[in-house]
Amino acid sequence: MAKKTINDFKQMVEKGEKIVWLTAYDYLTAKMQEKAGVDMILVGDSLGMVSLGYDTTFPVTMDDMVRHCQAVRRGAPNTFIVGDMPYMSYQKSDEEAIANAGRLVKEAGVDSIKLEGGGELIARRVKAIQQAGILVFGHIGLTPQFMGQIGGYRAQGRSAAAAMKLVEEAKAIEEAGAFAILVEGVPAAVGKAITEKAGIPILGIGAGSYTHGQLLIYADMVGMYDNFTPKFVKKYASVGEVLTKAFKDYTEEVRKGQFPDDNEHTYKMSEAEVKEFL
Template identity: 50%
Template sequence: MNDRTPFGEQNPAYGHLHFYFKIPRSIDRKMNIAAIRKRKNSSEKIIMLTCYDYSTALLLDSLGVDLLLVGDSLGMVMLGYDSTVPVTMEEMLHHCKAVSRGAKNSLVVGDMPFLSYQISNEEAIKNAGRFLKEAGCDAVKLEGGIEVADKISAMVKAGIPVMGHVGLTPQTASSLGGYKVQGKDLDSAKKLLLDAKAVEEAGAFSVVLECVPAPLAALITEKISIPTIGIGAGPECDGQVLVTHDLLGMFEKFTPSFVKKYANLAPIIKDAINNFIEDVKNDNFPDDDHSFSGNSEVIEKLKWGK
């Protein structure tokens, strides 16, 4: 069928009564789990960025970002917490709903907050299901390896796509000695490899490797069959993720050493706001170009009570 043939033109192969339908040249297609899996060992890297609101989702979605991660990092970036630990299910669902409304093509992944999955398999399935059913997410992400493999397996069996996360796990960073590189000695490197394999065997469709030495991340990527998505884990992973506010230079409180700033928007935003403040104080805004004109006769009648 020729997509350039307009509706109603006769199809010479079938006579008068058959017509071509006009088919659009390109149809936007929602990213899906199978497509992400196919990126394993592919020349086309997986692109994932954090996203916490509707307007940012529209922008990232329009640029072809594969996955939008509504990370519990929103606790620090958007809500002002000192860590990700205080973030609640209701806060995560609120932000996931907004992102899902703006993401027409990107796959939306909701981050399961602390204690939303650790208590029991049943609790994990129930809370993960809320991300899909209430918030419109396509998948969930949870932190941990061997110790949460049963939770991942239970969720996958319930029909919930799961992304794993090993290495530095911010929800339990205090037990890991803080926010630092993981897997630097033999024992911890072995543990990370076993964690990644456990996540794979439990049925996760991909796994985030955070703050892992590049050679170890490369080895893990080679040894498991699901895509790896790195954040501070070197170039050999199957994809990369960053906090959007970090790469745009919008969050000045702290920037991890592995982040490359592609812009420095904080000073630009500050300049714009300062200019607005000065214009308002000096009666330069709003001016005639930014005000609505009215009917002078109407105003005069109002003045005289007519």
């Protein structure tokens, strides 16, 4: 199937077809997701937790993002890829934001970049990057790079005032030139209001069923990341258990001398060669 474009996503929204989105961080996972037919892949800075073992997304660097976006691109050459801008790669200046967004496009071949926040400064960066010719994905609501100000990993927009602020932020980011927005960790009513008022695709993660599409962190939905599981995650498989069992079985078999099997897993030499050799 041909790689989808911004026009395909607009059409999907018009037809009421849901946009399917998952995160991936490596070649193998991206390859399976392309085979499964997802519409988009996000190389999120959740990379920090899922693949690199940090507690937060803060330590993730541009070099980390470039390297993992490249791997995902190699695994999914025909899928629309969004690459996250890591912490402090776009906050400082328009120039730095454009240069770093450009690296993800130029060095890793992503189709779009995503950055967090709905305030004035972020709107300026969205505009600058967009004007440089790059598709910008906004991200509002529960934005992990604002964790200190949010005061923890918790749903946003649960009061009428906070909900109204999020609707305004979505408008501001759309007006700044984002081609789509991800809304994370908000009540369904807020996801719905933002979606109905928007003129661009609104994707949701933990934002209810009314958004134009859904995102999940792949390691959550296949049961691999068990440090913490948010309420909005549905577990479609227990891959972590399957892998752990395989590692355990292998460990036992090697220790007992049951693996490798002398016939099934072993290279052979002719009797004559063995004789001469020994």
